[in-house]
Amino acid sequence: MKLETKPRDDHQVNVIAEFEPSDLEAYMHRAARQISERAKIPGFRPGKAPYPVVLRMYGDEAVREQAIEILVDDKYPAILDEAKIEASGAGKLEDILSTNPPKFSFLIPLAPVVTVGDLASIKKNYEEPVITDDQVEKAVKNVLSSYATPTDVDRAAKEGDLVKMELSAEYVKAPEGEEKEFIAKTPHQAIIGENDMRKETWPFEDFSKNVIGMKTGETKTFTHAYPKDDPVEKLQGQKLEFTVELKSVQELTLPELNDEFVMKIGQFNSVDDFKAYLRRRMEADAKAEYDNTYFDDLLDQMVALCSFKYAPHMLDEEIHSVQHSLQDTLAQQQMDVDTYLKVRKLTMDELVEKELKPVAVRRLERSLLVTEISKQQKLELSDEELESSFNQTVNEISMSYDMKRMRRTISNEKLSQAVAFEAANRAMNRKVLEYLRDMASGKSAEAKPEKKAAKAKMKPETESAEGEAKPKKAARAKKAGAEETKPAD
Incomplete structure (x- = not known):
């Protein structure tokens, strides 16, 4: 086998592979045997038709095409080994340059290369949030309010x-091309001054406080200026005039907080037990929110110090993943992509280039950095870490999906493997983030008892969610123009 490699600027390489004529001849016989096994050839049992008979019936070209497919599948791994190429995905058979001798041109995507900058130069304090007694008491009141008894009152509304x-x-001044009316008359109800756990966000935060002092039957008009970074594009930097007619005012009578009440609403033995549960939940929520913000900023700073080279297919796959996530989000809002594009006045190409691609680049480069850190630091997962992550992942999947439906479509073995991969990737992701957090916050490495390392080291390749990685897949060659099968997100 003779090989000629030609690197490209897009982190792919062209490889021209030339084989001996006898190689193709041998594969012609294998192809003919495969054809005879599948086809019904009069006078012969499956797989027993002689080579000349198969050639006469199906033609030299059809047999040669099948032979080339078998040859490429067999020889492609050897091509990668001999050319010392680490591929990031399936290569493509771009052209058959010659059949005598057999000479083929392949396009092979290279494994990503990450040049890590001086990450230790980034300093960022980590201060885990603390839940105060006052916050717990507010949370208790919020729960009580959800069981409150409403009573009509003849007085001005109050918090x-x-x-x-x-x-x-x-609109006070409608944007070009927009109608002046933004919200037609619509009913609305709210508890004035919604609590921290149920913040009022529509039509804007603390909207209902504008009716304080109003009585039933009164009407009030007021304006509100939306910030330029408002999540609703049509409202960014706009001023709206609202008209409100108050239909009713009800006072909420809270139930008495005692052991009997908390036993009715959940598996709590006492008020103290109930408050302890609320504190744990609030601490977990506060930590998760803090961590998301902290690591978003930390990874962005670190990615900016690094350089990345990756093949186009990796970004394409990440864009596909982001697009799939958008479709899921829209489906939850009872909207499809076509409607969304019409509302946004965008084409799909514009949406991908302006919005989806930047998100995909950010996700991909974060994932590549996390992967590189895990390799450089030789991070391993203990059996305890894997088991803990597996149990947590199973619980989350059980709460998020219809397990019975999943078991009908996926075998128990495949489901277990998928959950195990997801759990391992989550655990490795957390381990890398903890390492980066300790480095950025200046936390000295504390001596920890050695844990038994799990046999399998996870080497994540691409991100499935921000910072989370998927296991690397084995590469093989495919024909140019053939569509690569991608896993469902």
Whole structure:
């Protein structure tokens, strides 16, 4: 086998492989045997038709095409080994340059290369949030309010009341191409001054506080200026005039907080038990929110110090993943992609280039950095870490999906393997982030008892969610123009 390699600028390499004529001849016989096993050839049992008979019936070209497919599948791993190529995905058979001698041109995507900068130069304190007694008491009151008894009152509305109203809104100055009316008359209800666990966000934060002092039957008009970074594009930097007619005011009578009450609403033995549960949940939520913000910023800073080279297919796959996530989000809002594009006044190509691609680049480069750190630091997972992550992943999947439906479509063995991979990747991701956090915060490495390392080291390749990685897949060659099968997100 003779090989000629030609590197390309897009982190792929062209490889021209030339074989001996006898190689193709041998594979012609194998191809003919395979054809005879599948086809019904009069006078012969499956797989027993002589080579000349198969050639006469199916033609030299058809047999040669099948032979080339078998040859490429067999020889492709040897091509990678001899050319010392580490591929990041399936290569493509771009062209058959000659059949005598057999000479083929392949396009092979190279494994990503990450040049890590001076990550130790980044300093960022890590201060785990603390939940105060006052916050717990507010949370208790929030729970009580959800079991409150509403009573109509003939007085002005005040904070804590349940109010029902009819509202409408229009632009003070409508943007070009938009109608002046933004919200047609619509019913709305809220508890004035919603609590921290249920913040009022529509039509804007603390909207209901504008009806404080109003009585049933009264109407009020007021304006609100939206910030330029408002998540609703049509509202960014706009001022709206709202008109509200108050329909009713109800005072909420909270139930008495005692052991009997908490036993009714959950598996709690006492008020103290209930408050301890709330504190644990609040601490977990606060830590998760803090960690998301902390690691988002830390990874962005670290990625900026590094350089990345990766083949186009890796970014394409990440864009596909981001697009799939968008479709899921839209489906939850009862909207499809076509409707979303019409509302946004974008084509799919514009959406991909302006919005999905930047997100995909960010996710991919973060994932590549996490992978590289795990390799450089030779991080391993203990059996205890894997078991803990596996149990947590199973619990989350059980709560998020219909397990019975999943078991009908996926075998128990494949489901277990998928959960195991996901759990291992999550655990490795956490381990890398903890390492980076300790480095950035200046936390000295504390002596820890050695844990038995798990037999399998995870080497994540691409990200499935921000910072989370998928296991690397074995590469093989495919024909140019053939569509690569991608796993469902």
